[in-house]
Amino acid sequence: MRISRPIVPVALALALAACGSDAQPAAEAQEIKVGLLHSLSGTMAISEVTVRDAELLAIDEINRAGGVLGKKLVPVAEDGASDWPTFAEKATKLIRQDKVATVFGGWTSASRKAMLPVFERYKALLWYPVQYEGLESSPYIFYTGATTNQQIIPGLDYLKEQGKKKVFLVGSDYVFPRTANKIIKAYAAANGMEVLGEEYTPLGHTEYSTLVNKVVQARPDAVFNTLNGDSNVAFFKQLKSAGVTAETMPVLSVSVAEEEVTGIGVDNIAGHPVAWNYYQTTETPANEAFVKAYKAKYGATKVTSDPMEAGYNAVYLWAEAVKKAGTTEVEAVKKAAPGISLDRPEGKVTIDGENQHLYKTARIGIIQPDGLIKQVWDSGEPIKPDPYLKAYPWAAGLAAS
Amino acid sequence: MTAFVNQLPIGLSIGAVLLLVALGLTFTFGQMGVINMAHGEFIMAGAYTAFLIGDLVLALPAAFLVAGAMGLVLERAAVRHFYGRPLDTLLLTWGVSLVLQQLARDLFGAPNVQVPAPSWLAGGVGILPYNRLFIMALAVAGVVAVWLYLNRTALGRRTQAVVQNRRLAATSGIDTGRVDMLTFFVGSGLAGVAGVALTLIGPVGPGLGTYYIVDAFLVVVAGGLGQLRGAVLAAAGLGLLNSYAEFWSDASLAKVIVFAVIIAFLQVRPQGMFVLRSRVLT
Numbered sequence: 001m002r003i004s005r006p007i008v009p010v011a012l013a014l015a016l017a018a019c020g021s022d023a024q025p026a027a028e029a030q031e032i033k034v035g036l037l038h039s040l041s042g043t044m045a046i047s048e049v050t051v052r053d054a055e056l057l058a059i060d061e062i063n064r065a066g067g068v069l070g071k072k073l074v075p076v077a078e079d080g081a082s083d084w085p086t087f088a089e090k091a092t093k094l095i096r097q098d099k100v101a102t103v104f105g106g107w108t109s110a111s112r113k114a115m116l117p118v119f120e121r122y123k124a125l126l127w128y129p130v131q132y133e134g135l136e137s138s139p140y141i142f143y144t145g146a147t148t149n150q151q152i153i154p155g156l157d158y159l160k161e162q163g164k165k166k167v168f169l170v171g172s173d174y175v176f177p178r179t180a181n182k183i184i185k186a187y188a189a190a191n192g193m194e195v196l197g198e199e200y201t202p203l204g205h206t207e208y209s210t211l212v213n214k215v216v217q218a219r220p221d222a223v224f225n226t227l228n229g230d231s232n233v234a235f236f237k238q239l240k241s242a243g244v245t246a247e248t249m250p251v252l253s254v255s256v257a258e259e260e261v262t263g264i265g266v267d268n269i270a271g272h273p274v275a276w277n278y279y280q281t282t283e284t285p286a287n288e289a290f291v292k293a294y295k296a297k298y299g300a301t302k303v304t305s306d307p308m309e310a311g312y313n314a315v316y317l318w319a320e321a322v323k324k325a326g327t328t329e330v331e332a333v334k335k336a337a338p339g340i341s342l343d344r345p346e347g348k349v350t351i352d353g354e355n356q357h358l359y360k361t362a363r364i365g366i367i368q369p370d371g372l373i374k375q376v377w378d379s380g381e382p383i384k385p386d387p388y389l390k391a392y393p394w395a396a397g398l399a400a401s
Numbered sequence: 402m403t404a405f406v407n408q409l410p411i412g413l414s415i416g417a418v419l420l421l422v423a424l425g426l427t428f429t430f431g432q433m434g435v436i437n438m439a440h441g442e443f444i445m446a447g448a449y450t451a452f453l454i455g456d457l458v459l460a461l462p463a464a465f466l467v468a469g470a471m472g473l474v475l476e477r478a479a480v481r482h483f484y485g486r487p488l489d490t491l492l493l494t495w496g497v498s499l500v501l502q503q504l505a506r507d508l509f510g511a512p513n514v515q516v517p518a519p520s521w522l523a524g525g526v527g528i529l530p531y532n533r534l535f536i537m538a539l540a541v542a543g544v545v546a547v548w549l550y551l552n553r554t555a556l557g558r559r560t561q562a563v564v565q566n567r568r569l570a571a572t573s574g575i576d577t578g579r580v581d582m583l584t585f586f587v588g589s590g591l592a593g594v595a596g597v598a599l600t601l602i603g604p605v606g607p608g609l610g611t612y613y614i615v616d617a618f619l620v621v622v623a624g625g626l627g628q629l630r631g632a633v634l635a636a637a638g639l640g641l642l643n644s645y646a647e648f649w650s651d652a653s654l655a656k657v658i659v660f661a662v663i664i665a666f667l668q669v670r671p672q673g674m675f676v677l678r679s680r681v682l683t
Contacts (some may be wrong), residue, residue, distance in 0.1 A: 041503065042534040043608050046511045201652035206612050207418070209411045210647040210655075213528065230612070233513055233604035241523075241530030241602075263513025263604060304652040340584045 002198075031074045032067075032328055034315075035094035037105030039117075042082025043204060044227060047307065048107045050259055051129055052077065054308035055104050057297055058315035069326070076100055084114040091118045091126070093174070101328035102127065104314050107307070109133060110174045116141065125330050127318060129311035131276070133179035133256065135398070136386040137355040139186045140330075142337065144314040144349075145307060146277050147387040148183055150379075154362035155224070155252050155275035156187050158377055161221070164221035164250070166194045170211065171226035175202035178221045180226050180254070182398060183389070188396030196220045201227070206234040212242045215249075223251040231257055236237055236268040246271030257305035259371060266371045276306040277360045278346035279373040287345035303371070304345075313358075317351060348382055357385030407528040408644045412535040417540040418602070420597040422613045423620035423632055424543050428588030429472070430618070431627035432564045433581065435480055436487055438494040440617060441610020442501035443468040443589045447596025448605045449509060451516045457597060458519070461539075465592035471501075472589020476582055484581075498610065505607040516600035528606055532601040539598050541590065544633055550587070551629070560584050564627060625655025625673030634674055639663075 022343070025088045035178075036055050038048035058363075059073045067073060076098045078090040087106065095118070102125040106112045109132050119126045119140040131146040159167065168183060171177025181198055188195050199211055215223060216347040219288050228236055239251065252273045259281050261269060280291055280303055290312065317340060322328050325336035338353025350359040359382035365373035389395035422444060429437045447464035454460045473498060480598035483490045522531045551557040561582045562570040571577045599609070620639060624631030642662060667673070 041506070043611075045506065046513065046606060046608075170632050199651055202656060204608070204612050206653055207415055207643070207652075209414060209533070210408065210644055211652065212406050213404055213411060214648070217407075218593060230513060230604035230608060233606075234602060237518075237602055238530075241525060242528075242531050243525070243530075259512055262515055264607065265515040265517070267517070 013318075016291070030071050032069075032071045032322075033074045033098055033100045034318075035078055035091075035098060035100035035103035035105065036077045037080055037087065037090055037094060037103055038077075038107065039082040039111075040077070040079040044080075044082040044107055044111075046263075047231065047259065048080070050302075050305070050308050051107065051297055051311040052304050053314050054056075054294065054304070054312040055129075057294055058312045060297070061293065062315065062319050066323050069328075073315075073319075080105065080111055084108075084110045087111040088114045088118050088188070092122075095119075095122045095124045100260075101125075101322075102318050102333070104129065104311060105319075106130065111177070112136075112141070123330055125318075125333065127311075127314035129314050130307045131310075133176045134389065135179065137357070137387050139334070139356070141356065142314070142317070142351070143355075143385070143387075144310045144317065145355040146360055147385050148180065149386040149389060149392070150277060150360045150362050150383045151254055151275050152180055152183060153187065154377075154379055155273075155364065155394070156184060156191070156193075156308075158273070158275070158364045159222050159224075159252060160191055160193065161377075162222075162250075164393060165192070166196050166220045166222075168196050168215050168218055168220035168223045169198040170215070171198075171200050171228070172203050172205075172224055172228045172231060174203060174228075176228070177226035182226075183395065184224055186398055187392075187396050201231060203229060203231065203367075205231050208235045208238040209242075211235075212238050212244070215239075216242060216244065218330045220249065223249060225251050225253040227253075228255045230263075232260060233264045236264045236272075240268040240399060246273075256367075257307065258303035258371065259305045259308075260369045261367055262375075266369060269367050270369045271366060272375060273364055273366050273376070275362070275364050276373075277363055278306045278309040279363065279365050279375060280304045281365075281372050281374060282346060282363070284343070284345055284347055286343050290345040306346075309345050311337075313342070313346075313349060316342060316344070317349070317358075323353075350382065352385050354389055355385055357387060358382075359384055405494055405648070408648045409641070410527070410529050412641035412644030413637060414529060414537055415643050416676075417533075417537040417639040418599070419616055419620050419640055420633060420636035420660070421536060421543060421598055422592070423596065423617040423624075423636060424540070424547060425591030426617050426621045427547070427589040427627065427629060427632045428591065430621050431632070432560060432584055432588075434487065434626070435484075435585075435586075436491045437475075437480070438491060438614065439475060439498040439501060439610075440589070440592050441612075441614035442498045442505075442594035442615055443471055443499070443504060443610070444596040444599065445609040446471055447593030447605070448516070448600050448609055449505065449514075449596075450513045450593065451600045452509070452605055455517065456519075457516070457522075457600070462592055462596045463591040464597045466593075467591025468596065469586045469590030472592075473582060473586045473591070476585035481578070481581060485659045487532075488559045498614075502607045502610070509607070511541065511607065512517065513604045514604035516605055518601055522601065536598045536601065539594070540636075544629065547591070556580075556583060599667075619663055620636050623666060623673055625675035628675040630674070631673055631675040673674070 321337040325332040341350040362379040364377040450464040480552035624635035
């Protein structure tokens with residue numbers, strides 16, 4: 001069972017792609033090709049494969065409901081291979097050779113930054129489904145994950161509300177954690193919080209005893225964790241063995257979702273808070289249907305997570321924009337997109353016309369002993385995306401640097 | 402000050418992890434001169450064995466056999482045709498390593514899996530958790546076992562004889578092909594044992610091996626090829642260096658410092674800490 005599951009969608013996608021490229025004008029008129037560009041191999045595959053799966057689910061559902069403009073969507077899946085130049089290369093291939101109408105793809109900021117010039121050069125569309133560090137707004141990218149004011153700042157607000165005054169920052173050594181921590185330090189300075197330490201480890205780092213020692217000695221009220229990927233497993237295991245508990249020192253993570261909890265081990269992370277816009281347990285009618293459909297397609301033990309939901313939404317939002325525009329032509333879709341508002345699993349999302357990000361509801365959750373995440377706080381209403389943090393006086397100067 | 406003192410046992414425990422992942426390489430790379438890039442994937446195979454068995458203690462011998470068997474197949478099917486061609490071996494085993502990673506991804510899925518730590522390893526003494534002490538004890542036991550094997554068993558002595566002079570050993574009636582096979586079996590099996598121990602502190606996923614392979618080679622190279630005491634000293638030294646370098650700077654810079662020290666050290670002593678005077682495999 002386990003063996004065949006990850007292969008089937010790829011094979012399906014490839015088979016469908018093969019049919020599509022047979023250049024039969026009659027058939028082609030009935031189809032719209034869309035690109036899916038995620039890492040299906042390498043270190044990021046762990047996360048990106050699930051987003052690709054969620055996007056395939058959305059495509060399936062849309063096709064079953066009659067497609068877009070009466071045409072079926074045909075996914076063309078490519079492997080970014082956790083390698084940033086490969087993302088740029090495959091993006092070019094999807095745009096130039098496959099002539100896809102749009103691309104859904106990327107996870108790491110490095111992959112997005114590698115693809116950005118390609119999409120701007122060919123005036124093609126990219127839908128990027130993961131929370132990121134903000135300070136970007138390309139006219140050819142739609143951002144369906146959270147920007148900083150919809151995830152990190154609400155996370156800090158939550159810590160402040162909980163009376164956590166002294167924080168320790170732990171992150172992976174690349175653009176997202178470093179930018180996020182700059183924002184956190186500016187926030188702390190303006191809100192009477194103290195940053196006791198700031199530590200970075202290379203991606204894939206697994207030896208955390210020294211760092212845990214530093215954190216324990218500093219005695220912070222809370223840790224703000226921007227580690228990415230497998231490092232989270234090593235960090236939480238070693239933190240737990242050092243006797244740190246969620247009661248004495250909660251670790252707020254922004255890159256640990258349902259999917260990662262299993263690998264970390266529920267015992268090692270239960271009780272710690274996370275900040276996202278969506279959880280599998282989020283109570284909306286659309287989410288009930290999404291979770292059910294996802295489990296039906298990929299297996300009852302599978303979980304849904306924020307980036308998966310954002311990828312799933314991206315396909316629907318694009319389809320909605322195409323319907324409104326009456327064509328898949330990029331400039332027309334871009335023009336039609338602003339203001340589109342849909343009820344999605346995370347609740348209502350609306351495309352902001354100014355920066356092509358989404359209005360999203362921020363949610364803080366606590367990891368439960370069953371591995372799911374229970375919401376303990378939300379922003380009440382969708383927050384306007386503000387990638388350059390213009391609405392926050394303390395953040396002045398961040399965008400410039 | 403406490404933090405500073407704490408770094409000493411932490412350094413030794415980092416050293417124990419390094420030693421454990423490198424122990425198998427002292428056989429395949431150290432004794433036989435095979436640059437086995439798939440060593441990391443044998444570690445991964447050990448970790449997944451622990452995942453399938455679900456019991457750490459039972460998994461230790463099982464992982465030894467599983468990873469050892471994989472090593473045996475690799476040696477018989479491929480590596481033995483490439484002896485004396487280190488660059489070809491490197492490419493070959495690197496390819497095997499990629500294949501094994503993808504195989505793990507297809508078999509177990511891309512996300513990490515969880516191996517529950519036994520309850521008797523919860524808690525700790527001072528700064529060191531019991532699971533770290535367990536790894537240190539396992540590393541010591543591994544070194545003792547390897548030493549006994551090499552010096553106190555007929556098979557081990559034959560291994561040494563083949564390393565020191567292959568043709569003379571063959572002339573003396575030693576089946577060198579069989580010795581190669583067994584050496585590779587033991588070396589790979591030790592990687593499997595390391596994999597079981599690593600489930601206590603790190604991720605268990607298809608990429609597991611890639612996180613440790615470079616460190617493992619560093620230990621063997623710095624210690625001197627084929628030298629058990631060299632590997633022990635190098636692992637302890639690198640562990641302590643890592644611990645204090647990271648304490649005074651950060652993890653990224655500590656890596657740079659460790660590499661810089663090793664490069665400088667190899668300028669002075671290209672053969673590593675200890676030199677084995679022998680003829681390498683031809």
